[in-house]
Structure formats: structure tokens, C-alpha cells
Amino acid sequence: MSEAPIVSIKNLSKYFGRFAALENVSLDIQAGEIFALLGPSGCGKSTLLRIISGFETPSEGELLLDGEDLIPLKPNKRPINMVFQSYAVFPHMSVEDNVAYGLKMEAVASKDIKQRVAESLAQVHLTDFSHRKPHQLSGGQRQRVALARVLVKKPRLLLLDEPLSALDAKLRDAMRLELVKLQEAVGITFVIVTHDQSEAMAMADRIAVLSEGKLRQVATPAELYQRPVDAFVADFVGTIHAFDVVSVSISESDINKPLTITTNELGELVCPPSIAADSIFIDQGVSQLAGQSVLAVRPEHIELHLEAPHNNAAINQSSHGRAQLMGRLGDIAFQGQHSIVEVMLDGRDSLTAIVSNTVAQTLHQSGHGSPIWASWSTANMLLLPNHALPA
Amino acid sequence: MAMDKVKRHRNKRKPFEYSRKWSLRSVFLMATVFLYVPIVVLILFSFNNSRRGGNVIWKGFTTKYYDKAFHNEDLMLAFGNTLTIAVIATIVSVILGTFTAILLWRFRFPLKPLFEGLVSLPIVIPEICMGVSLALFFTKMGWLGNTSDVWPFNLVNIIIAHITFCFPFAAMVIRTRLQSFNREMEEAALDLGATEFQVFKDILLPHLKPGLVAGALLSFTLSLDDFIVTFFTSGPNTVTFPVKIYSMVRFSVTPEINAASTVLILLTLVLTFFALRVQRNSDVVE
Numbered sequence: 146m147s148e149a150p151i152v153s154i155k156n157l158s159k160y161f162g163r164f165a166a167l168e169n170v171s172l173d174i175q176a177g178e179i180f181a182l183l184g185p186s187g188c189g190k191s192t193l194l195r196i197i198s199g200f201e202t203p204s205e206g207e208l209l210l211d212g213e214d215l216i217p218l219k220p221n222k223r224p225i226n227m228v229f230q231s232y233a234v235f236p237h238m239s240v241e242d243n244v245a246y247g248l249k250m251e252a253v254a255s256k257d258i259k260q261r262v263a264e265s266l267a268q269v270h271l272t273d274f275s276h277r278k279p280h281q282l283s284g285g286q287r288q289r290v291a292l293a294r295v296l297v298k299k300p301r302l303l304l305l306d307e308p309l310s311a312l313d314a315k316l317r318d319a320m321r322l323e324l325v326k327l328q329e330a331v332g333i334t335f336v337i338v339t340h341d342q343s344e345a346m347a348m349a350d351r352i353a354v355l356s357e358g359k360l361r362q363v364a365t366p367a368e369l370y371q372r373p374v375d376a377f378v379a380d381f382v383g384t385i386h387a388f389d390v391v392s393v394s395i396s397e398s399d400i401n402k403p404l405t406i407t408t409n410e411l412g413e414l415v416c417p418p419s420i421a422a423d424s425i426f427i428d429q430g431v432s433q434l435a436g437q438s439v440l441a442v443r444p445e446h447i448e449l450h451l452e453a454p455h456n457n458a459a460i461n462q463s464s465h466g467r468a469q470l471m472g473r474l475g476d477i478a479f480q481g482q483h484s485i486v487e488v489m490l491d492g493r494d495s496l497t498a499i500v501s502n503t504v505a506q507t508l509h510q511s512g513h514g515s516p517i518w519a520s521w522s523t524a525n526m527l528l529l530p531n532h533a534l535p536a
Numbered sequence: 537m538a539m540d541k542v543k544r545h546r547n548k549r550k551p552f553e554y555s556r557k558w559s560l561r562s563v564f565l566m567a568t569v570f571l572y573v574p575i576v577v578l579i580l581f582s583f584n585n586s587r588r589g590g591n592v593i594w595k596g597f598t599t600k601y602y603d604k605a606f607h608n609e610d611l612m613l614a615f616g617n618t619l620t621i622a623v624i625a626t627i628v629s630v631i632l633g634t635f636t637a638i639l640l641w642r643f644r645f646p647l648k649p650l651f652e653g654l655v656s657l658p659i660v661i662p663e664i665c666m667g668v669s670l671a672l673f674f675t676k677m678g679w680l681g682n683t684s685d686v687w688p689f690n691l692v693n694i695i696i697a698h699i700t701f702c703f704p705f706a707a708m709v710i711r712t713r714l715q716s717f718n719r720e721m722e723e724a725a726l727d728l729g730a731t732e733f734q735v736f737k738d739i740l741l742p743h744l745k746p747g748l749v750a751g752a753l754l755s756f757t758l759s760l761d762d763f764i765v766t767f768f769t770s771g772p773n774t775v776t777f778p779v780k781i782y783s784m785v786r787f788s789v790t791p792e793i794n795a796a797s798t799v800l801i802l803l804t805l806v807l808t809f810f811a812l813r814v815q816r817n818s819d820v821v822e
Contacts, residue, residue, distance in 0.1 A: 198727060200723055200726075219726075220723070220726045220727055221726045221727070221728075221729045221730060221731060222729075225727075226727055226728065227723075227724070227727050229720040229723065229724055230720070231718060231720050233718060233720040233721045233723070233724035235721065235724075235725075235738075235739060235742075236743075237742040237743070246725070246728055246730075246738070247728035247729055250728055250729035250730050250734065251729055291724075294728065295727075295728075298728065298729075
């Protein structure tokens with residue numbers, strides 16, 4: 146990561162009229178990595194991709210490729226290629242001609258074109274289809290044509306706009322792996338735009354999460370999941386159950402001392418300081434934490450019990466480094482390897498917990514609506530600033 | 537009982553199932569009869585061996601009127617004029633129509649709705665008005681076809697007149713085709729290194745091909761059989777086929793006219809056949 150980045154974006158903004166599609170985005174993309182731009186629709190990820198490819202001009206900011214300014218270059222002059230969401234395979238040309246088109250535009254000698262096209266088609270396993278027309282191909286095969294067509298140009302950077310969204314579920318999973326393998330084989334830096342967090346997590350080396358035109362966090366998939374910077378990111382990359390923080394007591398002198406956090410539902414909890422997002426200490430004073438942060442837990446950390454784990458403790462009283470809530474058993478959804486169990490709570494949205502199928506079976510026997518206790522270790526919680534939790 | 541029910545259910549007719557309702561079937565039959573019987577009669581009577589006038593009573597088979605029509609210099613000249621006008625007007629209309637369609641599809645500019653309306657005005661304006669106004673315009677400008685002018689410049693005012701009412705149709709058809717163009721296709725070509733002109737040539741034009749063929753066919757047939765506008769804009773020495781036929785019919789309806797018309801029908805049929813084949817080939821590509 147210490148090497149110079151291949152793409153360097155500095156303070157990039159794009160306004161459409163008064164609407165800010167991108168606001169002051171700065172990020173670096175390293176050579177040879179798969180970098181994902183992740184966010185809900187309308188977050189500006191596609192605009193960023195179109196700026197890198199040259200179809201949009203930024204309103205402000207810098208865009209460098211290997212230290213060279215890209216902004217004055219037209220899309221057809223950039224050593225960057227793109228796989229479009231619709232694949233945009235030319236319908237009136239054969240597979241071979243589609244792949245050769247980019248090389249013809251470069252005025253590559255025709256015998257070299259032939260060889261490179263053949264190599265590229267072999268790479269995506271389409272050699273036997275070279276004389277077919279696109280309408281004779283399946284969706285997955287058309288995507289391979291779109292891939293071969295750009296890989297043959299050996300671009301410095303390959304942009305993929307929602308590459309898997311048009312494929313059916315089974316093919317999508319296979320294609321994820323194949324794209325990663327392909328990237329390893331060709332060594333070209335990939336930038337993938339997606340709204341699907343599982344897709345980004347499975348494929349990318351690093352992920353940039355965007356929302357409302359702003360960059361929220363750039364991190365590896367594991368970091369993003371375990372150390373999200375705020376409630377939005379935590380919620381977007383997985384499920385969280387968040388509880389509004391009423392008060393926090395932090396020892397200002399010793400940052401390593403346990404925190405005492407109070408929420409309405411869970412009461413007073415003593416938590417290790419490691420659960421707090423870094424930005425909590427950087428951006429916000431302790432006084433501002435109350436009301437502007439949440440204490441969150443992920444479904445896989447929740448354990449379910451048919452009897453109160455701490456018999457002598459009052460309902461919803463937490464202790465021994467564990468949080469505890471009482472509710473009623475809701476729906477049980479069988480997922481194959483595990484089950485998702487709903488815990489209905491009074492006065493707030495229900496919780497979901499991921500449990501093994503055997504546990505789910507036991508719970509199922511006790512019947513819908515029977516009392517149930519959810520508990521989890523406070524060490525598995527996340528203390529996150531809550532600028533804007535999506536509705 | 538069960539069988540009965542199934543049968544009755546199957547026999548229930550839907551309101552527009554014209555092949556199974558005698559009332560709709562007869563409407564269909566009558567429409568076909570009124571459309572095609574006159575044409576069939578016209579073709580049949582081009583082989584009628586009747587000497588003169590009327591041409592309504594069958595007097596035996598002959599092909600001599602085809603021979604006669606082909607040797608009628610005035611008629612052949614008119615036929616040649618008509619084809620010349622139609623070909624030039626079609627080419628110009630399609631080119632003009634293509635650029636108009638692209639302009640309206642691609643760009644935003646002030647007064648665009650007004651421009652759009654003006655382009656399609658010749659489609660709705662009565663032909664007689666166009667004929668009169670164009671005749672006045674050409675007279676005022678002194679652009680009257682002169683026999684002394686070199687072919688095809690002697691036909692220039694008719695050609696201009698035909699272009700004015702043909703190209704809006706071409707533009708309309710081509711614009712409809714443009715609606716189905718995926719702009720990502722254009723961006724993909726740019727991304728692969730093509731220039732704007734190469735995108736137009738390699739990507740947009742092939743996509744437009746069915747629209748261009750349809751626009752050309754429409755322009756050609758409109759120009760070929762136009763009477764009203766041509767009647768007003770043609771000079772005494774620049775007669776077209778429909779105008780010539782009109783003057784011949786006023787004199788008498790001979791099988792010669794039928795023969796010439798049959799040749800024209802054949803010509804349009806052949807053209808339509810080829811146009812449809814081009815259309816079908818490019819439809820498969822979609």
C-alpha cells in the first residue's frame with residue numbers, strides 16, 4: 146500500500162445544477178487491486194465511474210492516472226476501458242468483430258488483431274462462438290464478449306458498472322469467482338461499481354462506501370464489517386440492530402478504561418473501549434455522544450434462550466458483560482446452513498438472530514409468541530456515530 | 537356432461553375473433569375485395585384486345601398495348617421523369633431526414649418544439665395548399681423547369697417540391713428507429729477509442745438501417761405517385777407519369793394506360809420486396 150497509487154482522486158465534486166452528485170471525494174486506488182464503489186442507488190458511485198471513464202467532467206477536483214491528469218482527455222483517448230451495465234455489445238457485429246473493434250480503432254496491424262482477439266476470446270472461453278452474432282448468445286456469454294472486448298485493449302484500468310446485476314442468481318455467483326480469477330490472471334486494476342454489498346465483499350480487495358455523494362469509508366471488506374465508521378456503513382454492509390445511546394461515561398484521562406453506556410432498552414452496559422468507532426474519539430466530544438450515536442449488534446452475535454440466562458436478574462437487566470432483552474418468538478426463516486429467528490419486542494422493531502438449525506428446531510417446538518431471551522456479549526457490540534441512518 | 541361443458545367453453549367466441557364470426561368475416565372479405573379487385577381488373581384489362589375507348593368489355597387477349605406503351609415516347613419520357621424525380625427526392629429526403637431526426641433526438645436548443653412542429657407540418661397540410669404555394673413561390677423566383685436545361689436540372693422545381701413533402705416522413709420514421717438506440721452502445725464505442733464520426737458510421741448507421749430503408753421506401757412511393765403537388769409545379773415540358781396518365785385518361789381509357797400502370801405496380805412490388813428483405817435481416821440482429 147506504500148506504492149504510488151494508480152488512480153488518485155483529490156477533492157472531486159460534481160454538481161448537476163444545485164444538486165451535488167459528488168462532494169469532495171478523495172481516494173486512491175492501488176495498482177492491481179479490485180476496488181469496489183459501493184452504495185445505494187443515487188449515491189454518486191456511477192457518476193464517479195463516469196468521471197473516471199471520461200463521460201462526465203468533474204466540477205472541481207483532480208483525477209490522476211499514474212500521476213498524469215486525466216480530466217482534459219476525451220473518453221476515447223484514455224487508457225481506461227469500461228464494461229457497461231447493459232454490456233453494450235454491438236448487435237450487428239459478430240463476436241470476433243466486437244472484440245476486434247477497439248484494436249481497429251487503435252490501428253493495430255490486422256494480423257496482430259487476429260491473434261490478440263483469439264487470445265482474448267480464449268481467456269473468456271468463447272473461442273467456439275467467435276462467428277456468432279450477439280443475439281445468438283446468452284446473457285452470460287454476452288457479458289464475456291463485453292469483457293473480452295475491453296481486455297483485448299490491455300487497459301491500465303478496467304471499470305465495471307454493475308457487472309453482475311443482469312445475470313441470474315446462480316450465474317452471478319459463478320461469475321464473481323471468475324471475474325476475480327480473470328483479474329488475477331491479467332493483473333489489470335479493476336474498479337467495480339455495485340449496490341450489492343455481498344458482491345463487493347466477495348470480490349473486492351478494498352471497498353469505498355458512498356452515500357449521498359459523500360465518501361463514508363474506504364477499507365478492506367473485513368475492516369468495513371468489523372470496524373465501520375458509522376451506523377450507515379454498518380447497516381449497509383450487513384444487518385445491525387441499533388439502540389439509541391442515552392448517555393456515555395468515558396474516562397477522559399485513560400482511553401483504555403471500560404465505557405459505561407446507557408440505552409433505554411438495554412439499561413446500563415459496561416463495554417470494552419474497543420467497541421467504539423475511531424471517529425467517535427476523533428470527531429466527537431464525549432458530551433456529543435448522547436443522542437447522536439447508537440449501540441449496535443449484528444444478528445450473528447445474538448444468542449437465544451428459552452429461559453432467562455440470569456435467573457435472579459430482572460428482565461432486560463444486563464450484567465456480566467452481556468446485554469439481555471426479553472421478547473416473544475416471531476417467524477423462523479430456514480436459510481439452508483442456518484436459520485434466521487425473529488424476536489418480537491414491545492415498542493420497537495423486532496430483532497433477528499442467526500442460529501443453527503438445531504436451535505431453530507427447539508425454538509419452533511415452543512411455539513410462535515412464546516417468551517424468549519436474546520443475549521449477547523457487550524464486546525461484540527459497536528458504538529457508532531449516527532449522522533444519518535437510512536430510513 | 538363434462539365433455540359438453542368443455543366443448544361449450546371452447547366454442548365461446550372472443551369479440552374480435554374475426555376468423556370465427558361471420559359478420560367480421562364479411563367485413564374482412566369486403567375490405568379485401570374493394571382493395572384488390574380494382575387492381576386485379578386493371579392488370580387483367582391491360583391484356584384486353586379492345587381497340588378504343590371504355591376498355592370495359594373483354595375482347596380477347598393481347599400484349600400489344602405493352603408494346604405500344606413502351607413505344608409511346610411522351611409516356612416513356614414522363615415515366616423517366618417520374619423515376620428521376622423519385623430517386624433524387626428519395627436520396628435527398630433520407631439524408632435530410634436522418635440529420636433532422638438526429639438533431640431532434642440528440643440535441644436541445646431554443647424553440648425546439650416549434651421546429652419539431654414545422655418539420656411535421658407538411659405531413660398534415662393539405663396537398664392542394666402546398667401545390668399552390670409552391671407554384672407561386674417558383675413563379676416568383678423564376679425557377680420554372682426549362683426544357684433547355686440539362687437533365688435532371690429541368691426537373692429541379694418538381695424535385696424540390698417532392699423533397700418538401702417526403703423528408704418529414706423520412707425524418708419521422710428514422711426518429712422512431714432512433715428511440716430504440718441504446719446510448720451505452722455509443723459510449724462503448726467511444727470508450728474503445730472510436731471518434732464521434734466512427735461511432736456514427738460503425739454503430740449508429742447500422743442501427744438505423746431498417747429506418748433508412750423504410751424512410752426511403754416511403755419517400756419513393758410518395759414521390760412516385762404524387763399528382764397534386766406535381767400538377768402545380770410541372771411545366772408543359774416536364775410532365776410526370778401520374779400527370780401524363782391523367783391527361784391520357786381525359787382523352788380516353790385505353791389498355792395502354794392499364795399496361796403502363798401495371799408496369800408501375802410491378803416496379804413498386806419489386807422494390808417493396810427488397811426493402812422488406814433488408815428490414816427482416818436487420819430485425820434478426822436485434
